[in-house]
Amino acid sequence: MIQGAIAIYKREMLILKRRFLRHAAGQAISPLLYLVTFGYAMGSQIKFNGISYLEFLVPGLVAMSSMTQAFSIATDINIARFYWRIFDEFLSAPISNMAYVTGEVLAGMTRAILGIFIILTLGLAFGVNPLGPWEFWAGILLNSFLFASLAVALAMIVKNHADQALLNSFVITPMAFLSGTFFPVEKLPGWIHYILYLVPLTHAAKVIRASLLGRPVNHLSLLYLLLAGTVCFWLALSSVEKARD
Amino acid sequence: MTGDAAIKISGLKKRYGATMALKGIDLAVAPKELFSFLGPNGAGKSTTIRIVTGLTRMTSGSVFLNGYDIEREPTEAKRQFGVVQQQINLDQELSVWENLDIHAHLYGLSKRERKERILELLVLMDMEDRAQSLVKHLSGGLKRRVMFARALLHRPSILFLDEPTSGLDAAIRRRIWGIIKEIQQMGTTIFLTTHHIEEAEFLSDRVAFLDEGRIVAIDTPESLKSGIGEWAVDRVKYGRLVTSYFKDRQEALAYKEEGGFTLRKVNLEDAFLQMTGKKVRR
Known part of the structure; x- marks a missing residue:
């Protein structure tokens, strides 16, 4: 199992290495624009619970970035599957579905961690302390594990590139904007508030924000991320079979 | 096993x-x-x-x-x-x-x-x-x-x-x-x-x-081909290519001289055509 997972992970890392500068620049541009526009320009006059909007925004961007970067592995799987047909090579190799999913999920998590370092570096440049306690890193790791697993599951189910783009538009983008990244979910009407508490990114944003600001962390949120991540990983495992036509 | x-x-x-x-x-x-x-x-x-x-x-x-x-x-x-x-x-x-x-x-x-x-x-x-x-x-x-x-x-x-x-x-x-x-x-x-x-x-x-x-x-390949003969002559009849098969080269040659334009060895395409009525390359 381990050899197969290493092979899948190594392939993704070789591709990431080849595209590193393009990839890193792509990862930096959106958070930088959010920081400048919402955090620095518009947010300089806004305060939430005694903190500046910039201090509120940086943890939200960390949570959002760990989600989007981990989920972006789906696009590369999609290209490998429908465009380069490399996925056929994995299906005909003597490796288990567990090995394949583990390799891809680890690759998604690695991308997420890389994205986080870029945001933390940008945050530091804007005067926000980027280092938090263990709950901060646990929140990032669990969130990226969850969304990398979800990415693999959905990448196996979609039938073409267009379906993948739709998933990004209808699943990831709404989550990115509504799950406590840019504003506290409590500001929304009660019933929406309850729905948003079912969304894992809401919990990730809360854990990461509390830990970065030195406030008490609700460990149930970490448990929720772990459970939701485990379900997504299981979904990914069972969906690999569906990719065989 | x-x-x-x-x-x-x-x-x-x-x-x-x-x-x-x-x-x-x-x-x-x-x-x-x-x-x-x-x-x-x-x-x-x-x-x-x-x-x-x-x-x-x-x-x-x-x-x-x-x-x-x-x-x-x-x-x-x-x-x-x-x-x-x-x-x-x-x-x-x-x-x-x-x-x-x-x-x-x-x-x-x-x-x-x-x-x-x-x-x-x-x-x-x-x-x-x-x-x-x-x-x-x-x-x-x-x-x-x-x-x-x-x-x-x-x-x-x-x-x-x-x-x-x-x-x-x-x-x-x-x-x-x-x-x-x-x-x-x-x-x-x-x-x-x-x-x-x-x-x-x-x-x-x-x-x-x-x-x-x-x-x-x-x-x-040899057995598949041998079932239909060894030589093939292609002719055009009513605007369509028609191929006839012969065991004997002389017989095939005589047929070709009556109006055929190709004398050639039988190949797997001929055998496929005989068995299915279709060409391999369509």
Whole structure:
């Protein structure tokens, strides 16, 4: 199992290495624009619970970035599957579905961690302390594990590139904007508030924000991320079979 | 484990919605044999290869590779073969070496084995100087050779080749044929799908004619051809090409002089046409 997972992970890392500068620049541009526009320009006059909007925004961007970067592995799987047909090579190799999913999920998590370092570096440049306690890193790791697993599951189910783009538009983008990244979910009407508490990114944003600001962390949120991540990983495992036509 | 055949396919059927792509394939390929599936596009050749290599689920039937059941013992069955798919499926952004190295990792080769085997196969494919080239910079023929090297890395005893010379020019096709013959001489069982008549004739120990998901004949190329005669004369009648077959050359020559325009040896295309009423190349 381990050899197969290493092979899948190594392939993704070789591709990431080849595209590193393009990839890193792509990862930096959106958070930088959010920081400048919402955090620095518009947010300089806004305060939430005694903190500046910039201090509120940086943890939200960390949570959002760990989600989007981990989920972006789906696009590369999609290209490998429908465009380069490399996925056929994995299906005909003597490796288990567990090995394949583990390799891809680890690759998604690695991308997420890389994205986080870029945001933390940008945050530091804007005067926000980027280092938090263990709950901060646990929140990032669990969130990226969850969304990398979800990415693999959905990448196996979609039938073409267009379906993948739709998933990004209808699943990831709404989550990115509504799950406590840019504003506290409590500001929304009660019933929406309850729905948003079912969304894992809401919990990730809360854990990461509390830990970065030195406030008490609700460990149930970490448990929720772990459970939701485990379900997504299981979904990914069972969906690999569906990719065989 | 079951039987002595390297490849044993029984009652293989595949349904895609309302279409029956394979209607019951039965065949056995002996160890070290070069067996070809010849048929027009859409006959079911690639579907068969995709099922036996674990890419597509069968509707019913069974496939054993060196005695291992592809459905029930997939890991062991997949260790038995290498495959060169019809489409180029290499990582274009990675180098030749990196592509081969990833494949060797997938099959659990040690670091030392990986290095030795990659070098060995690059020499076999006459590509030692291209190890660090990015795949996207290679010609179609070189990419095919990388795919052959990759399929052979883990020393499989069975090699599946799905239209391996598709889209290549005549000179490169002949080079690939040489490589296929060389691989067979090393003791590898080869299962080839093709719609190139000359390829099937030149390479195969036995050929199966596949038409609309069914095998219509299996035999050596010589036996398949001998059933219809040795010589063929092509004539145009009422605007259509009509071919007549003769055992005797003199008889064929006399017929040609009555208005035929080609006298030639019978080939597998003629045999396929006689059995199915269709041409392999449509």
